[in-house]
Amino acid sequence: GDSVTQMEGPVTLSEEAFLTINCTYTATGYPSLFWYVQYPGEGLQLLLKATKADDKGSNKGFEATYRKETTSFHLEKGSVQVSDSAVYFCALRAKAAGNKLTFGGGTRVLVKP
C-alpha cells in the first residue's frame, strides 16, 4: 500500500540554522506530494505541494522538490525562525486511490533563540 516515511524528531535547531526534514514515499504511479505544518493546538496547514516529478514547491522560505528517481520530497529552509517551531507532516495523494491523504509520522521541530 501507499506509505510515507519521514525522519523522526524532535529536531532542535538554533535560529538562522538550516533545516532539512527527509521524506520518502511508496505509492502506485505518480502521487501528488505535500508538506503540512501543525502549530501547537492548531489544525494542519498546507505548507507546499508538488504534483509531478521535478516540480518544486515553495512557501514562506520552505522548499521541497519532487524526486521521482529517489521517491523523495525533502523539506528545506535556509534560515529558520523561532516561529517555525511546529510539527511537519509529509503526505501523498495517490491519484489512483481517490483523494485521501496518506501522512508520514510527523517531525517535531523546535527552534531556539
Next chain:
Amino acid sequence: AAGVIQSPRHLIKEKRETATLKCYPIPRHDTVYWYQQGPGQDPQFLISFYEKMQSDKGSIPDRFSAQQFSDYHSELNMSSLELGDSALYFCASSRYDSGKENIQYFGAGTRLSVL
C-alpha cells in the same frame, strides 16, 4: 477567508457513550474528509463524501458512521465509545476541479477524550 469549522473543539465522554462531531466546510467546497490523529500519531483517513455521497472509506470502525447533508456540512457519529477512540479528529474540505489538484483544507480539529 472562511475556513473549515469544526464543533465542538473539545469533547469529554465516558466509555460506551455516543458522540457527534460536526464539520462545516469552506463555502462552495463539495467534498469533506474525516481523519483521526491519535496521541503522537499521524492523521489516519477515516471517510470522505463528495456531493453528499460517500466517496472513499478508510480505517473507520463499524461503530462510527458519517454523512454529508444538503448544505454540505458533515457529521461523524461515534457510538459505544472506547478509551482508544480518544484522539484529535480533523475534518478537511476541498472543491472538486477536474484536471487540478484538489487541495484539502483542514479545520482545527475536535479533541475527544474518552474516560
